[in-house]
Amino acid sequence: MLLGVLPIPFLFGVKIDVEVSSDDPGFRGSWFVGTVIRREAKNPNRYVVEYDQLYEDESGEKLLQETLDSIQLRPPPPPPEKKKKVQFKFGDEVEAFHSDGWWEGAITAEHSGGKFAMFFRGSKEQIVFKEKDLRLPVQWVKGKPSKVAKRESSSEPKADSNCPKEVMKFTQGMQVEVTTDDDGFKGAWFAATIIEPSGEDEYLIEYKTLTNDDDTEFLREYIRACNIRPCPPEIIVVDGFKVMDEVDAYYNEGWWVGVIAKDSKV
The missing domain is CATH 2.30.30 (SH3 type barrels.)
Incomplete structure (x- = not known):
């Protein structure tokens, strides 16, 4: 569940400010500000919302309106207390x-x-x-x-039912490969370096091929130990590969798990 997604829908009046979530690809985990225009008469759990900063086309002349389920809406968060300044920190x-x-x-x-x-x-x-x-x-x-919302300490990683109780230990500077269960990346392993341990079974790693948005530095991320493996040794394949062999193929900056489906001559 996304942070802030409500288990019980709110009821909103006309001209009430709201924030809108979306499950569309590329927009998951985002909230956009809008205003309730009206509530549908035939379906009281759906609202017509006009966005504050999204437009119907590139001309930017008319604000975008959408009909949305109430579960996609939430009130804007209350303004921060003036006397209490939020101190952001690593891992928040x-x-x-x-x-x-x-x-x-x-x-x-x-x-x-x-x-x-x-x-x-x-x-x-x-x-x-x-x-x-x-x-x-x-x-x-x-x-x-x-x-x-409670800050998640880097020393208290999220529970993962797929992780075994006993996992391999890694040391600072060790060259490893990292996998993830995120959509679009399942079955892929990316080369990385262990930067430092963070808790009992979590590590801060730095990727060797994935970079940040402006390509100025390599991406860093916290990874559970069960999603890390040592770099495999170099193995010389004497007899070559054959159909139905389970292999890793280097593609799009990482090694992807698959099965050889056809022996094609290049």
């Missing part, structure tokens, strides 16, 4: 204002001048933001904003 789950909306991600590095690098899991991008463009997510309980 945050939302960043980017491309006209608020996008969910995690802080992966702190830079000078009040800037933070943020990693988006869906797009595998890492972008640097100013502190003013970040906010902590809000959890909604029974229609009311609760305290700021």
Whole structure:
């Protein structure tokens, strides 16, 4: 479930400000600001919403309107308390204002001048933001904003039922390969270097082929130990490969698991 997605739909009136989520490819984990135009008479769980910063076409003359399910809507988060300034830190789950909306991600590095690098899991991008463009997510309980969503400590990785209780230990500087269960990347292994351990079975790694959004540095990410393996030794294949062999193929900056379906002559 995305941070902030509500288990119980809200009821909204006309001209009420809202934030809108989307499950469309490329937009998952984002929230866009809009205003309720009307509630459908035939289906009270659907609303017509006009976006504040999204337009129908590139001319930018008419704001985009969409009919949405109530579960896709939430109230904007309450303004931050003036006396309590949020101190962002490495590993925080945050939302960043980017491309006209608020996008969910995690802080992966702190830079000078009040800037933070943020990693988006869906797009595998890492972008640097100013502190003013970040906010902590809000959890909604029974229609009311609760305290700021609990920050996930890097020493307390998310539970993963697919991870065995006993996993291999890695050391700083070790060359490894990393996999992920994210959509579009299942079955792929990417070369990386162990930067440092983070907790009992989690490591900060730096990819050797994947870079951040502006290609200025290699991407860093926290990975569970069960999703890391040592680089395999170089093996000379004497008899070559044959149909139905299960192999890894180097493609799109990584090694992808597959099966040889056809023996084709190049």
